[in-house]
Amino acid sequence: MKLKLAVLPGDGIGPEIVEQAMKAVKAISEKFNHELEYEYGLTGATAIDEVGEPYPEKTHELCMQSDAVLFGAIGDPKFDNNPKATVRPEQGLLLMRKKLGLYANIRPVETFESLLHKSPLRRELVEGADFVAIRELTGGIYFGEKGRKDDGNTAFDTCTYTREEVERIIKLGYEFAMKRNKKLTIVDKANVLESSRLWREIGQEIAPGYPEVTTEFMFVDNAAMQIIQWPKNFDVMVTENMFGDILTDEASVITGSLGLLPSASIGIHTSVFEPIHGSYPQAAGKDIANPIATILSAAMMFEYAFDLKEEGKLIRDAVAASMAANFVTEDIAEGKAYKTSEVGDLIAKWIAEN
Ligand code: IPM
Ligand code: MN
Numbered sequence: 001m002k003l004k005l006a007v008l009p010g011d012g013i014g015p016e017i018v019e020q021a022m023k024a025v026k027a028i029s030e031k032f033n034h035e036l037e038y039e040y041g042l043t044g045a046t047a048i049d050e051v052g053e054p055y056p057e058k059t060h061e062l063c064m065q066s067d068a069v070l071f072g073a074i075g076d077p078k079f080d081n082n083p084k085a086t087v088r089p090e091q092g093l094l095l096m097r098k099k100l101g102l103y104a105n106i107r108p109v110e111t112f113e114s115l116l117h118k119s120p121l122r123r124e125l126v127e128g129a130d131f132v133a134i135r136e137l138t139g140g141i142y143f144g145e146k147g148r149k150d151d152g153n154t155a156f157d158t159c160t161y162t163r164e165e166v167e168r169i170i171k172l173g174y175e176f177a178m179k180r181n182k183k184l185t186i187v188d189k190a191n192v193l194e195s196s197r198l199w200r201e202i203g204q205e206i207a208p209g210y211p212e213v214t215t216e217f218m219f220v221d222n223a224a225m226q227i228i229q230w231p232k233n234f235d236v237m238v239t240e241n242m243f244g245d246i247l248t249d250e251a252s253v254i255t256g257s258l259g260l261l262p263s264a265s266i267g268i269h270t271s272v273f274e275p276i277h278g279s280y281p282q283a284a285g286k287d288i289a290n291p292i293a294t295i296l297s298a299a300m301m302f303e304y305a306f307d308l309k310e311e312g313k314l315i316r317d318a319v320a321a322s323m324a325a326n327f328v329t330e331d332i333a334e335g336k337a338y339k340t341s342e343v344g345d346l347i348a349k350w351i352a353e354n
Contacts, residue, residue, distance in 0.1 A: 006070070011076050012073055013279060016341070034308075044073075044093075063272075068271055068301050107276055110255065136161075167202055169238060170186065227254065296316065314351055
């Protein structure tokens with residue numbers, strides 16, 4: 001099969017971790033005789049420095065012409081403490097989501113046996129937790145009307161959702177639930193927000209169409225508690241953009257394995273696959289960052305963008321083998337720690353040999 005990829009390494013540790021994922025992608029392509037074609041594109045602070053904008057048109061065209069996008073991370077501390085900066089790396093990410101129509105961000109929350117002791121939760125609470133959080137990604141307060149008034153002393157951001165936006169993401173939630181354990185938790189703040197009341201109304205309309213699925217409506221503040229108290233009670237969770245931003249970060253740390261969790265953003269045009277962690281600027285260039293989340297994002301890419309399940313599984317098996325052998329980076333190593341590039345090499349080699 002022909003696989004045409006756009007590779008956007010971005011900032012910080014982005015280039016190093018994406019390089020390791022590309023080693024795995026190349027090893028898979030050779031093994032399964034796929035014709036791999038890929039091109040690099042600029043994004044984030046790196047793109048601002050080189051061409052003055054964080055998601056240049058050229059990068060967008062590359063994404064549009066590709067079958068999938070492999071993304072590293074964006075963000076640079078030089079922009080974080082300057083609220084007056086007019087161009088910021090994050091705008092590139094938001095623009096990419098909007099222009100590619102990536103309305104669904106899918107984050108599987110899984111635990112890894114060997115890392116349970118790193119979880120901030122007691123082992124018995126988190127062991128076996130396994131759910132998928134689906135975050136709406138192109139609507140809500142991130143993209144609603146925003147601005148300043150009263151000489152700049154009053155600021156506002158608006159949370160707007162249309163029926164169409166809510167319907168498509170809730171339906172996706174049900175499709176996932178049907179393929180899993182048939183439970184969907186729709187998270188909102190319908191006791192306060194009108195946009196949430198629209199979500200709940202639409203959820204109630206769609207639910208009868210999926211009689212096999214147990215539907216649960218939950219307020220976001222309660223969901224924040226339940227993720228900590230009963231993470232094993234979730235199967236599929238669907239929510240709006242900003243609630244999802246916050247809850248998925250919370251969900252990722254309870255597993256003890258932030259450096260291991262991948263994500264897929266899917267929608268209208270080309271899908272994007274990226275680790276859920278950020279650009280970790282303190283580690284940039286040191287060859288110490290954990291490449292596994294990005295490598296697992298490549299596994300999701302084979303499964304979601306190309307429907308190549310066996311390829312995805314082989315990547316997962318290779319990751320599991322490196323973890324079982326304790327051949328991992330310093331963030332999760334129990335004894336000797338290996339370099340980012342060594343872990344990438346080992347995983348690619350394992351793929352070639354198995
Ligand atoms: C994420 C990030 C982004 C978001 C930032 C960098 C704009 O936190 O992908 O979750 O808030 O969506
Ligand atoms: Mn976030």
